[in-house]
Amino acid sequence: MTMNTNSRLGLAVAALWAAGIATANAQDFPGLRTSNYAGVNSVFFNPAAIADSRYRFDVNMLAIQAQAGNKEASFKLSGIGHSFKGDSAISAQLFGKNNGKANGLANLALHGPSVMFNAGNKYSFAVTTRSRLLMNFRDLDGRLARQIIDKDLPGTQYPYTISSNGSMRINATGWTEFGATVAREVLDKGKHFVKAGITVKYLAGTGNAYVNVTDFNGVKEFDASKAGSHLVNTTGQIGMGFSGVKTDGFEIGDLTKFNSSGIGADLGFVYEFRPDYEKLHEDAQRWNDRVNKYKLRVGVAITDIGRLKFNPDADRSGNYDIHIKGSEWYDPNELKGVEVDNYSEYFSSRNQFFTRHANTEKYSVSLPTALHVDADYYIEKGFYVNLATQLSLAGNKTKVYNSTYYNSVSLTPRWEKKTIGIYLPLNYSQLTKFNVGLGAHLGPVFFGSGSIFNLLFGGSRQADAQFGIHVYGLKKVSKKKKVVTETGSVAAPIN
Secondary structure (H helix, E strand, O other), X not given: OEOOXXXXXXXXXXXXXXXXXXXXXXXXXXXXXXXXXXXXXXXXXXXXXXXXXXXXXXXXXXXXXXXXXXXXXOEOHHHHHHOOOOHHHHHXXXXXXXXOEEEEXXXXXXXXXXXXXXXXXXXXXXXXXXEEEEEEEEEEEHHHHHHHHOOOOXXXXXXXXXXXXXXXXXXXXXXXXXXXXXXXXXXXXXXXXXXXXXXXXXXXXXXXXXXXXXXXXXXXXXEHHHOEEEEEEEEEEEEEEEEEOXXXXXXXXXXXXXXXXXXXXXXXXXXXXXXXXXXXXXXXXXXXXXXXXXXXXXXXXXXXXXXXXXXXXXXXXXEEEEEEOOOOOEOHHHHHHOOHHHHXXXXXXXXXXXXXXXXXXXXXXXXXXXXXXXEEEEEEOOEEEEEEEEEEOOOOOOOOOOOOOOOEEEEEEEEEOOOXXXXXXXXXXXXXXXXXXXXXXXXXXXXXXXXXXXXXXXXEOEEEEEEEEEEEEEOOOOOOOOEEOOOOOEEOOOO
């Protein structure tokens, strides 16, 4: 499958350099990540989660999540097919329909073949694969960008003065992870139970691309004799770096083309408060089965520790000074016909306006490191409620090539049993504000969206969906005895 990234990324980069003032957002796999039946996929959120799992083993066949978010956008389910149809529609969703600065993301996570199993002696292990693509743009003047991309919007008053001492940037990173996880029960003191886990990952980088524009100052004028608007008296700096696979004609299969490497890690701890420990422990044979043991579960994890080293391609990368002087004029719409990978060549050919400085130094791109803290409270009869936060620990204010997540908080009521679960994630993030989603697992299949209710009723600043298939084996349950539950009632054995 070929992705039409030339048009979308090209529009974004064109706006970036011209505006001159110019991470992912909500949590991955909303709803499912809170479940006791997330299986091997739970290691991506907290590697300690697989210790004392409900599963004897779990094999992920395929899981995918795609997400797009923009502070200035408005997605609706009824019109989602038209949101990215045509340059004008694309620019409206990428850069917003309003006049404010736009911030946005695109996020794709593909979980490949992965397996977890309990090895006894309090240990659990997992081997995982995952490919990811993360794109951010920050501080983009949406009004100006749309004027450039759509050439001359109705109602625009000229001359239009552009003045910014800030920085506007766009970046994208693609990479694949091969992880090995070990988790262990480290404390079992009656009512108090603690487990810990670590994942070590080999990182294979597919590519990185960034464009950064700083100190852009200029004037956009309209001249009927020149058939439109153009830039005059303009200065600023453009920095761009491209490494790895080309952005034009990008295919999903390109995620497996490795052009750099690195080492990464995830760390996690989970505490469980088990007030009915003594009652449950009366039946020792049932203690390690699928019966829920905790009243309160608290998890802490740091994910995506590590970095990738990239070597910029000399023919696609460079730094440029902009100098459009006096009566000189330049039409930025020329960029619309230029492929992204040829931007450096194009700027070099227009040396009367752009002075090139080589950009060949290697650089290290940090993973989108984040801190996750969640509390899961068991109500009764399969009902739970989860409160979770995600805090970005990766910085990209000075390192323009780093892609990051946004801070967010979510509240997720859920009902789940061994083969069925329903999740209702309510999320608030810095980027897309408040969204209500819905997710489910039905036997080996799980699916959902973190914004489906917003998309159906009104509109959302994000559009996302998830789907996955796994094969599992639940822990065996003795049929000889009954068991006392957390509420003090006697439950029949689980089949």
